Amino acid sequence: MKLINKNVDYAARALLVMSKTGGVFISARDIAAAQKIPYHFLRRVLQPLIKNGIVASVEGTKGGFKLLVDPAKLSILKLISIYNGKFQLSECMFRGKPCSNRRTCVLRKEVVKIENDFAERLGKLTISKLLQK
Amino acid sequence: MKLINKNVDYAARALLVMSKTGGVFISARDIAAAQKIPYHFLRRVLQPLIKNGIVASVEGTKGGFKLLVDPAKLSILKLISIYNGKFQLSECMFRGKPCSNRRTCVLRKEVVKIENDFAERLGKLTISKLLQK
DNA sequence: TTTAACTGACACTATTGTAGTATCAGTTAA
DNA sequence: TTAACTGATACTACAATAGTGTCAGTTAAA
Numbered sequence: 001m002k003l004i005n006k007n008v009d010y011a012a013r014a015l016l017v018m019s020k021t022g023g024v025f026i027s028a029r030d031i032a033a034a035q036k037i038p039y040h041f042l043r044r045v046l047q048p049l050i051k052n053g054i055v056a057s058v059e060g061t062k063g064g065f066k067l068l069v070d071p072a073k074l075s076i077l078k079l080i081s082i083y084n085g086k087f088q089l090s091e092c093m094f095r096g097k098p099c100s101n102r103r104t105c106v107l108r109k110e111v112v113k114i115e116n117d118f119a120e121r122l123g124k125l126t127i128s129k130l131l132q133k
Numbered sequence: 134m135k136l137i138n139k140n141v142d143y144a145a146r147a148l149l150v151m152s153k154t155g156g157v158f159i160s161a162r163d164i165a166a167a168q169k170i171p172y173h174f175l176r177r178v179l180q181p182l183i184k185n186g187i188v189a190s191v192e193g194t195k196g197g198f199k200l201l202v203d204p205a206k207l208s209i210l211k212l213i214s215i216y217n218g219k220f221q222l223s224e225c226m227f228r229g230k231p232c233s234n235r236r237t238c239v240l241r242k243e244v245v246k247i248e249n250d251f252a253e254r255l256g257k258l259t260i261s262k263l264l265q266k
Numbered sequence: 267t268t269t270a271a272c273t274g275a276c277a278c279t280a281t282t283g284t285a286g287t288a289t290c291a292g293t294t295a296a
Numbered sequence: 297t298t299a300a301c302t303g304a305t306a307c308t309a310c311a312a313t314a315g316t317g318t319c320a321g322t323t324a325a326a
Contacts, residue, residue, distance in 0.1 A: 050302095060294025060295065060302075061294055062295060063302060118247065129243070171316080193271075193323025269326080282312085284309100284311075285310085286308085287308075
């Protein structure tokens with residue numbers, strides 16, 4: 001599983017465009033053109049953002065998408081979780097031996113710790129930071 | 134690219150077995166049996182360890198593999214780099230816009246920093262730590 | 267000197283994930 | 297009525313991952 005794949009990439013770009021247009025609805029076609037994203041791909045990427053309450057959409061002519069949340073509170077980690085599921089470095093780095101007892105596996109504890117710190121830092125990477133120069 | 138895939142997993146297990154047998158050569162068949170690793174898969178996994186000077190092998194009857202390096206100095210990061218190439222979260226999280234100027238891209242700087250810290254910690258996860266109870 | 271166990275080096279398959287394309291139904295403003 | 301839009305889904309192409317199979321060459325021992 002790629003951590004930052006095209007889904008996450010294109011979603012972040014689209015959200016960036018929306019954060020600039022403010023409350024005005026912008027069509028998938030215009031977003032795709034602005035960021036040079038394949039149109040049909042983008043359309044599929046946008047759907048989960050609606051399901052997760054991050055953007056709103058209106059159908060029909062003059063329809064499109066707009067941002068519903070504060071870009072300062074929308075992190076890359078959130079996007080990763082939407083498209084790739086819960087972030088996890090590995091279910092258990094060593095599933096059988098030598099990790100037969102998960103509670104006493106030194107390595108596992110360490111991996112979980114690194115994993116958590118990593119996730120925490122990704123959680124601080126927000127869309128609004130992309131707007132900074 | 135999976136960070137910790139079967140290559141890394143099986144290599145670590147094999148090295149663990151070798152670190153227990155000391156300087157004695159142990160066959161791929163015995164390693165596979167000890168760790169319940171698919172035999173043919175393991176044989177392919179072992180080759181890069183030879184190429185990288187981590188283990189030595191002898192052919193023929195009574196042949197096999199033995200560890201050449203200190204397991205306290207052999208990290209998971211090293212294994213990842215052997216099988217998956219240089220660790221990199223993403224070439225550049227946002228390749229075109231808004232990251233047209235890589236030097237001024239705030240996000241990129243942050244991603245690189247997180248990436249480096251993450252790699253540093255993985256570099257401290259050694260094979261010898263797997264032996265600790 | 268023959269045999270059996272071993273490594274070295276590939277070639278092959280199956281399954282899954284990623285990226286991208288296409289289509290059809292329904293909605294809405296002009 | 298038409299054109300532009302979203303919602304939903306089906307489809308293809310390609311690459312990565314996991315696992316299997318085979319053949320040539322090497323070596324210890326019967």
